[in-house]
Amino acid sequence: MQDQNAASIEPMEDSLSPLELRVRAGYYQLLAGAFVEEPGRDYLAALRAPEVLAELDLQFDTDVTEMSLDRLQDVLACEYATLFTTSGGCPPVxxxxxxxxxxxxxxxxxxxxYQRCGFELQPGKFxxxxxxxxxxxxxxxVLLENQAAALERGDMAMAKRLEKEIRRFWxxxxxxxxRGYATLLERVTEHSFYREIARLLRDFAEAELALLKVKVDDVDGGREVVAKSEINVLFNPDEPVCGGCDHGKQENRVVA
Structure with a gap:
């Protein structure tokens, strides 16, 4: 089981308004858009808007600011594959x-x-x-949006339950x-887009942990090489797997 001894959750002093909750949800969605799949043209156009750059303090280099959107989308698709999907990369998982x-x-x-909270994984490009x-x-x-909606309809019990769910998830x-993963990504990426997204992710994570009054160790630590953990054996290694044993025969009958 995961070691939860290094985590603590303290009482929050103030509740946030529905507007504040939705603003936070927007930041989560913005960051999610850089990782869930290759950044699309509309996403990149919105992120390059001067007011967004100023609000988020993103310091993109000319490899982002002076490249056409179509070309930038192609370049970042290659960077996405190199960083997240190819052997030797650092998948955000x-x-x-x-x-x-x-x-x-x-x-x-x-x-x-996710199942307990009614959250369903939406199909995407990957x-x-x-x-x-x-x-x-x-x-x-999604939890933040639901919490805002609960507050607006006066369902304080649901709002508190969702707040607790968010804090526990962190x-x-x-x-x-x-946090550790963000420091790794900031070091290894060759493109200023993911460098700045990584910096934003790290700073945002620190701010959210402080806001939520959650203290937890950074287990990731930004390691470039992660040792493979042992896999718990969920079956008897001495049991035949050819279907000739009683268990195998029973499984075959079920399939049939």
């Missing part, structure tokens, strides 16, 4: 960052959380694991890996 393998305990845990960074950020954005998932 919690299981990979914390265990060195995909679909480990963090994956199964967030999948159960298939994504439930513990992929863009998906986890989108999940919190303590058990996002807080354990996004």
């Amino acid at each position: 919690e299981s990979s960052r914390l265990t060195g393998r995909f679909q480990q305990e963090p994956f199964h845990d967030v999948k159960a959380i 298939a994504a694991f439930e513990d992929q960074l863009g998906v986890e950020l989108t999940f919190v954005a 303590a058990t998932h996002l807080g354990r890996w996004v």
Whole structure:
């Protein structure tokens, strides 16, 4: 099981308004857009708007600011593949960052959380694991939108439950890996787009943890190489797997 001893959640002093919650949700969605799939043309155009650059304090180089949107989209598609999908890259996936393998305990845990909260993974250009960074950020954005709606209709119990869900998710998932991962991405990327997105992600994570009164160790640590954890054996290694044993025969009957 995950070690939760290094995390603590303190009482929050003030509740946020629906408007403030939706502003925060917008930041989550903005960051998610850089990771869930290759940045699209509309996303890049919005991010390059002078007022957005000023508000977010993004210091893009000319490889972003002076390149045509079509060319920039193509260049970032290559950078996205190099960083996140090819061998030797640094995929933005919690299981990979914390265990060195995909679909480990963090994956199964967030999948159960999504199911409990009624959050469904939306199909996109690429298939994504439930513990992929863009998906986890989108999940919190949805919770914030739901919390704002609950406040507007006067459902304080639901608003508090959603707030608790968000804080717990930072303590058990996002807080354990996004800060370290952001420092790694900032170091290894060759393009100022992901350098600045990584810096924004790190600063945003620190601000959210402070706002939510969550203290949790950065387990990721920005490691370039993550040792593969041992895989728990979920079957008897001495049992035949050819279908000749009683268990195998039973499984075959079920399939048939």
